[in-house]
Amino acid sequence: HPVGVDVETMSRLLATSKERTMLSFMVNSFQRVGEKSAKEVLKLAGIPENKNPKKLKHDEVTALVNAIKKYGKFRAPDPSSISPIGEDLLEVGIRNMLNPEFLHVVQRPPSSYSGFPFMVEVGLAYGGDIPPSETIKLYRFANKIPLLYDERADVVWKVVNERIDWSTYKVPRTAPLAIITHICSPKIPYKTVGKEAVADRPEIERELLAAIREAARALKLYLSKIEKRTMAVKRLNVYARYLPLIAKFAANLADRKKPPKIDKLLEPLGIDKDLVEKARKEMLKELEIE
Structure with missing residues (x-):
């Protein structure tokens, strides 16, 4: 090509x-x-x-x-000479290995370097059995063979640690994050004869960067939803904790024996009655109100 x-x-x-x-x-x-x-x-x-x-x-x-x-008008390289894992198999393998709470798999279209076709596949996993760490766990494969050594010399390490600002994607400094990469080509540009690190050819680096960024955007969306859900739960806990007390104090000020029912106020908020009662007892205990 x-x-x-x-x-x-x-x-x-x-x-x-x-x-x-x-x-x-x-x-x-x-x-x-x-x-x-x-x-x-x-x-x-x-x-x-x-x-x-x-x-x-x-x-x-x-x-x-x-x-x-x-x-820029050439058709994509013929992929018949390369053997990708495939998105479905890659997803199944990652789920069996890491059991993540979030997983996004990306398969880039065929590209070429120095005339040789190649394809990049990436899986981004978060949570589950992945232990939180300040360093992102990398699993590198080339033509379906795992690369176990010389990680810092590999183009994948460069892209993950030097080309991407993970704070942009709401990833905390210590996070349960793992990235799985697979590069397939009839001629992998290894750095050494040991074939444990892929050279940082611009074309391969570009495809890796595009794939990982796409997966990272999906992770950002997921983490944003988790953040919104957490904030919503906190707000509900505040309502459940204070509304019953406000109702009681309002009844005392109005010289009423019974506080007004607040069930109709809490139902649209999705607050369970048991949660309200539990929060009320905790608050009364803290304030020592009989």
């Missing part, structure tokens, strides 16, 4: 190509490139369609690579 091909790779492809024109080179050397899109890219780069690929100068190669990046 042309998107993600750098100048060095393009120069190598041009030098080894058997095509006689740039038009045929573009069509036959790259995936998902037709004659129409090839002509448009060559025009954008200012390169004649019938020019011999081997005769391109360095500045023309650079112009071609830049034109490909600017074009």
